[in-house]
Amino acid sequence: xxxxxxxxxxxxxxxxxxxxxxxxxxxxxxxxxxxxxxxxxxxxxxxxxxxxxxxxxxxxxxxxxxxxxxxxxxxxxxxxxxxxxxxxxxxxxxxxxxxxxxxxxxxxxxxxxxxxxxxx
Numbered sequence: 001x002x003x004x005x006x007x008x009x010x011x012x013x014x015x016x017x018x019x020x021x022x023x024x025x026x027x028x029x030x031x032x033x034x035x036x037x038x039x040x041x042x043x044x045x046x047x048x049x050x051x052x053x054x055x056x057x058x059x060x061x062x063x064x065x066x067x068x069x070x071x072x073x074x075x076x077x078x079x080x081x082x083x084x085x086x087x088x089x090x091x092x093x094x095x096x097x098x099x100x101x102x103x104x105x106x107x108x109x110x111x112x113x114x115x116x117x118x119x120x
Contacts, residue, residue, distance in 0.1 A: 016092070020090060023090075030076065030080070033076065034073065037069050037072065037073055040069060041069060044062055044065070044066060085097040086098060
């Protein structure tokens, strides 16, 4: 009976829709943050090109800000890849990362049982 496929109840369907809406909102916020970072980078590049004779101190501050923005973008991309690997998709299927973890655990259990039976 555990293998029997059942349609979603009204509560489960409502929860699924709420989670989908939450995911869409999160993706919109992340997209807006990426676009803001790109806008800031383009603005700073534009200002840099229009004022080629900047003092050295301002250039280093701009470079530091650009490096910080690049680091934030890189971290955000890594989080998105991690979420894609470890969070279920819209159909609530088990993601690849979780399958790999369960496979490794199962392999370790088999190795331990083999060792305890034949070696110990």
